[in-house]
Each structure stands twice: as C-alpha cells, then as structure tokens.
Amino acid sequence: MKINLTINGASRVFEIAPEEKLLDVLRREGYVGVKEGCGSGDCGACAVLYNGRAVNSCLVFAAKADGADIVTVEGLAKGRTLHPIQEAFLDVGAVQCGYCTPGMMISTYDLLSRTPDPNEDQIREALSGNLCRCTGYVKQIDAVKKAAQLMKEGSHD
C-alpha cells in the first residue's frame, strides 16, 4: 500500500507493508537520525514530531500516518545552520554516545513550542520518555534551558 507523508517539509510517497511501523519506513527511506532503541515505547530514541507532537515512531503504524506531517531530527537544522536546540545540546555537552540525542531534541522541540520558558520540573516531565544510558540526566536539562534562552533571543522557529 502507498502512504503520503510530509517529512521535514517535503511531500513524499512511500510503498509500505500494512504492518510496518513508521520507524522502519523512515529508516529505510534514509531518515536514520531516527533511532531504534527498545522498539517498545520505553526509550524514546525513535521520537519524531507527528502533526506537531512528539511520539514514539516504533509504535505508530505507518499506514496510520498516511497524510501526517512528520519532522525528524534531520528537519531541525536549516541548511548548514543548526537549530538552537542542536546548538544548545552541543554547547553544554548533552551528548555522549549520542544515540538518545535525536529523541531528546524532538521532545525538547515539542516542549519549547508550547512552553517557551519551562521550569526544571516541566523539562524533566517533557524528557521523561527519553532514556539515556550514558549520562545522568543533568546536561540534557541544562541544554533545554539553554535552548529556551537561545530561542528567546533569536528569531529561529
């Protein structure tokens, strides 16, 4: 079967199997910034924006996503200019192996698009579905605070 998706602003048509998950389709089509960690909705490494909200793409049937607007981590940067969220994660060192980082940034995007000036509780809540096995959930919190600040200062969306 065929599905139509808007991915990172571009219209795409994909041939999919009925039981396929969005995660598998995205990775097959080259959006490998979307990671598979647990495959069961626990770790958040596969997070993408689905009609503006962060979801676990491992648990979304690709067929259900027909017509949806999807943003992956590849869609955050504008050309060679990093998104403030990416800049912030780099600046504060909120990456070690980097496997959870795309999902963390997608959850951050969802948070900051609704709560531009979040407190620490709100940040922890927003990232609660993103597991990181290297670090201690400290630098990511700092990164979200910094991203919020950068986005307030700049005109970047």
Next chain:
Amino acid sequence: MKDQGSRAKLVGGGIDVALYGTSGTEVLIDVTGLGLDEIEQSADTLSLGASVTLTELLEHPATADLYGGVLRDVLRDVASPLLRNMATVAGTIASAHPWSDMISLFLAMDARLTCYDAGGEKTIPLESMLSDRASLHTSLIVGVKLPVSSISVQFEKFTRTGFDVGVLNCAVGLVPDNQDCTQVRIVLGGTPAIASRVPAGEQLLEGNQLTDAAIEEAATAVAEALEVRDDLRASAAYRRELAAVGVRRCLNRIAEGWSAGT
C-alpha cells in the same frame, strides 16, 4: 467490523496493537479520523470524544481545576509524554490493562461510555463494559462521560519507578451529602487483575461520616476482602498491605478536602 468479524480490530493511537500485536487480526480500522476529538464541559459532565489523546485531556483548561487537580495529577504520571501524545481515551479503556491508572480513576468516577453498535447508540457504565469485555469486539466507543459536580475523587498508585506500571493502584469516589458519604466507590487495580470495586469497604462508609475510625475500618475491610495474587512486581501479601494504605490515603485526602470546604 460487521464485514470482517473477529479478523478486524478498532484502533485509536494503535500503541497497544503495535506493541503486543493481536493474533488472528488481519484488518485494523483506525477510528481517529471520525472527528471524535472534542472535549465539552457542561454543568455536571465532562464529555470526552473517543479519540481525545491523554495529552489533549491533560492540557485542556478544564482539567487543571476538576476534582481538585486529581485528574491532571493522575494523567501526568501515566506513561510518558511520547505515549500520551498518541494514546487515546477510548483506546486506554479498550485495551483494558489491569494496571491502568485511568481505568481505576474512571471507575471510581462512575464514568459512562457512549457506544455504538448494530443496535445504535447507547450509554453504559464503564463498569458494565469491563465485566463484558466481549462487547468491545462488537461496539465502538465514541465517547466517555465523567461526572464533574459534587463528586469527590482521590487516587493513589504504588510503583517501583515512576515510569513503570504500578504495583497496585487505588481510586475512591464518593458524593458528600452534608457530612455523610453516599455513592461510595472504592476501586483497586493492578491486584494484578483488572481494576474492580471492593463492596466490603464501600458498604461500611455508605451513609456514614468520614471519621478517622470509619476510614480505618474501611481500609482494613478492603485489605481483607481484596483478591490479590503474586506476580513479578509484588507478592499478594504486599499488595494487601498496600491496598489498606491506598484506601486510607485516598479517604484521608477526601476528608481533608471536605473540612477545608473544597
């Protein structure tokens, strides 16, 4: 559904079907395109469309103030934002997970389901749907109605970690009549069976005041009457202990709310 029979299954967010699969299912029917995504509040009812996501319910302006913030606080602890963004109100009910926080809470509230089947539309208590889960295969949940006036509701869950499903949960709903308890509903979930009411505790409180002694008596009666089992998360004996603690905490908070005049 009519054409496909047991080969077909309705899905909302589709999370549970994606995660657990369903043997024998060949056709999935996505009901989230039906426009059942409104939240409406009247003087005595909060009506939720079947496809309302848990996030939409959590973020709705009405949710923060209802039941002294209990609905909001319970939702915040359900799974993660990533899952709540997909999970729908009706899907949560249809999945009928034994550990479900929402099902316990909705049962304590005496939530009603608006369902549609071959006979047309009807409204049934969530409690009846859970005791006849086969009906989930022949009807479509189109909405959930929660009573919002006069009812007092509290919830308590016990988990090993915040993200894990609960070891046990407890929800209590009742309607105060002057200082007396009426329409008492004490619900225990994750026992590890699916949530159900515990009449032994309810009967002790019905028509009586919420004194310290009455609360203690009800908590003890619930713990004694509750059917519990061992599983990988906890032993039956531990669950029995927790049940008393849960009931006591819920009732104490309701009593505090009343004395504070809320």
